[in-house]
Amino acid sequence: MLMLLTGCNALPDSGPTEAQVNHxxxxxxxxxxxxxxxxxxxDLITLLESESPALFTSLDADNTPRNxxxxxxxxxxxxxxxxxxxxxxxxFSPTNAGMAAASGGVNIPGASTASTLPPLNVDGAGNIRMPFVGSMHVTGMTTTQxxxxxxxxxxxxxxxxxxxVRIVSDIANSVMVYGGVRHPxxxxxxxxxEHILDVIALAGGxxxxxxxxxxxxxxxxxxDRIxxxxLKVIENEPAQNIVMQPGDRVQLTFQPRNFSVLGASGQVTETQFTTPTLTLAEAISRVGGPLDSRADPNAVYLFRYENADILRRLGMPIDENATTGPVVYQLDMMNPNGYFLAEKFMMRNGDLIYIANSSSNKFYKFMNLITTILSPGTSMGGIAK
Known part of the structure; x- marks a missing residue:
């Protein structure tokens, strides 16, 4: 028996058991x-659902919009x-001056002449220079003014x-849109x-x-605040579709959401969400669920870096300057209630699911190894007979 136990402990594992995780x-x-x-x-699911991301409406909470x-x-x-x-x-029109000379120096009151000057640049000090006027400060003025x-x-x-006066190249009243859009x-x-969804659409979507x-x-x-x-949240919550301000920078980034599954599951893999939302139950079922021969169904873990505010509300110690912290959520799939909870628990990008090995897994591994050594190709049932 001592040799049997020693042999069991010497066998490798794909991951820790529930007891090892807790220890x-x-x-x-x-x-x-x-x-x-x-x-x-x-209660935990309700707490997580109450968490709200950094809102776009908060960008102007501490300062007045520049314009x-x-x-x-x-x-x-x-x-x-x-x-x-x-x-x-x-x-500004030599043509009209020539007409006056041709008429003996007599101006023609009814003749109106339109002259378009070369484009005028507004310099860094906010000034323009034009003939017969000189330098003029125009920053903050409308075209009418x-x-x-x-x-x-x-x-x-x-x-x-x-x-x-019209603005032919509007730099001061503009925003930069770049990243995963068709036309940065x-x-x-x-x-x-324009609102934020408007400028994204104007950049090609x-x-x-x-x-x-x-x-x-x-x-x-x-x-200087970020x-x-x-994008879906902005589409679903009109309050976050805020009005753009001159100087804003909008970056659209394509980040496919995925989760990883390790341990005693039907498939060890990294999988993309591919759907707008994904529950823990759906994620586990995609990889075949816990293996009957290896898994401990009451020790299904989800590893996540959680928002620091959530961890504080859970009573967990965390540095006051930290924005996130590590946490392990445990699901008991031997309890029927766990399946209802898994249907409500929402997955997030980067989550890692670990299905713990059963504590008896080493014994079965050892017996399979002995069977293979003594009689290759013979099943445990044959040895038992």
């Missing part, structure tokens, strides 16, 4: 990452197109000047005040349109 968790020398074990229950206007003001980097309409002797300011400067130099580009904002929206992560940078959220 390691209680031993500070072995539990170097500081994980805790939590039984899956209805709460309507995206129609001029700023550094913009390019302006200025058109001037003059009556009589014109400053810029036109009025130019007209005021030309009144003493031109007869009844009328000015039209700078998207100009308009007085219509998702690069892989046949993939699930849950596999796309939207990363928004605003005022928030991330699945």
């Amino acid at each position: 390691t968790q209680r031993d500070p020398k072995k539990n170097t990452v500081g994980y805790g074990i939590v039984q899956i229950s209805l 709460p206007g309507k995206n129609d003001t001029v700023g550094p980097g913009d390019i302006l197109q200025v058109s001037i309409y003059e009556v009589g002797s014109a400053l 810029v036109a009025q300011a130019i007209r005021t400067q030309l009144k003493q130099k031109s007869q009844s000047p009328q000015v039209v 580009s700078r998207i100009p904002l308009t007085p219509n005040r 998702e690069e892989h349109s046949n993939e699930s929206d849950e596999d796309y992560i939207v990363r928004l940078t605003r005022n 928030a991330e959220m699945p």
Whole structure:
């Protein structure tokens, strides 16, 4: 019997048993990452469902938007197109001056001349320079206000000047959209005040349109603050489809969600979700569930780096500066209640399921090994006879 036990202990395992997992968790020398074990229950599921990701609406919680206007003001980097309409002797139209000379120096009051100046760049200081006006500060002004300011400067130099200004390259009122979109580009904002889904659509939408929206992560940078959220959440929660502000940066990233399964399961594998949502029961069934010959069904574990706030609410010790921490959720599949709980427990990207080996697994391994050595090809049933 002693030799039998020694032989059993010498055999290799594919992973720890329930007793070994629990023992390691209680031993500070072995539990170097500081994980805790939590039984899956209805209270736990309710707690996890109450967790909310970093919201886009929180980006402006501590600071005022830089430009709460309507995206129609001029700023550094913009390019302006200025058109001037003059009556009589014109400053900007040599054609009209030639007509006046041909008529003996007599201006023709009814003749109106339109002159379009070369594009004017708004420099880093927010100024433009134009003939007969000089330098003019235009940052923060609408195109109408810029036109009025130019007209005021030309009144003493031109007869009844009328000015039209439009922005031909809007840099100040724009956002950058890049990453997993069809057409990464700078998207100009308009007085219509585009939302985040609008600018993603204007950039061509998702690069892989046949993939699930849950596999796309939207990363928004605003005022040096960053928030991330699945594209599907923004589509389902209108409050998160926030209005874009000049200078925002939107990155769309394709991140296929997957989970891994190890231990005494029908299949050891890494598997993609392929569906908008996935429960623990669905994930276990995809790999064949626990093996009857090896598994311990009351020791099904899910390893996850959980949100630090959730861990604190569970009463687990965690560093005050940490954002996540390791935790092991345990499911008892020998209890019928566990199947109902598994149907409610939602999987997340990167989860790892481990189905523990049965404590009697080594004995059966040892007996199979003895059978193979003594009589290759003979079953245990034959030896028993």
